Amino acid sequence: MKAITVEPKKPGTAKYMDIPEPDSNEGSVLVQAVAVGVCGTDVEIVEGKYGWAPPGQKHLVLGHESLGRVTDPGSVGGFKKGDLVVGIVRRPDPVPCPNCAVGEWDMCRNGLYTERGIKEIHGFMSEYWRIEPEYAVKVDPSLGILGVLLEPATVVTKALEQIAVIGRRSFWEPQNILVTGAGPIGLLAALFAKIYGLDVHVLDMAETGIKPDLVRSLGATYHTGSIMNLGFRPDAVIECTGVGLVIAEAIQQIGANGIVCLTGIGHGGKAISSAAIADVATMAVLNNNVIVGSVNANKRHWYKAAQYLSRADRSWLRRLITRIERPENFAKALQRGPDDIKVIIQFSEA
Ligand code: BGC
16 A cells, blocks of 8 residues: 655655555554645654654654544444544553553653654554554544544644643633634634633734634634734733744733643744843743643543534634645645645545
8 A cells, every 4th residue: 555654864755655554453443544634743754853663664654633434443442334533643651651551641751652653653644544443533424524633623622721720720710812823723722712712812924815814704813913012911822833932922921820831843043041031930920820831632632622623613624724635746735835724635535
């Protein structure tokens, strides 16, 4: 069968090649790939900056934002032939650390977790893949191809849960939330925060086009420019850009008792002096602020995200997928155009 593979840490090695059919020890459920979303992590892996092949192997099959159709459900797990499923990305570390031991692999303590398509386990960019039934999540069949948005939706669900849990440390009734970055994570965060009933504000660089349209059609407010000019101090921020300046402004502008949740993975930018760090800390102390990082998602988040996604307006979700590429054109899928939100690679009909 065909798969999109890469030799991790070697830029320019991604290719669409023949690999053996998935082995039954990779899971009892056999799935035909429908589509796989592409994200910044895939680009980093292809650029040789991130990613690990399975032990003893040269290639890693890419892809962690999956959607597939069950072709052989196996004898356990309650799946039926034809079910639309998405594969959970992370597996607990083998020690296991206390968090992995209780199913919180997203909070792994020792870094020995593995991740499909990223860290030591093959991903989902192959015509067929196998999965353990306990790591396959059924999606509402009426979502069709939109089920491919479930993985980014789980990352958002965890971030919102982190904010809600931290907020419980005192009396706190957040009225508004600022989302920085109107990419797939930011827009799904705006959608879910609306479902929570918050006054949602989204800030991005794009002055016109699909991003402001999508935000406004949710009934949220769209901003460009500096967070310092918003005209209010947000109760919570979900930071989805990974850009140093945006992060610094979010931390300076957060309201008293407010929470800044960082989800973006960025690199570089200006170094901050230790004196400036002390100023940031003083502000956080005087305002009881929390700055929290959030990565990945556990089964609870996958379950909740699947519910939220199934409640969302299908035509709005469809607009998030701005481009669909064939597997042989994977290189084009990895290049993000100015109007791209989510690009997916489609392997078969939904
Ligand atoms: C994925 C997460 C993963 C993280 C770090 C993200 O792109 O969505 O599931 O934990 O990368 O590898």
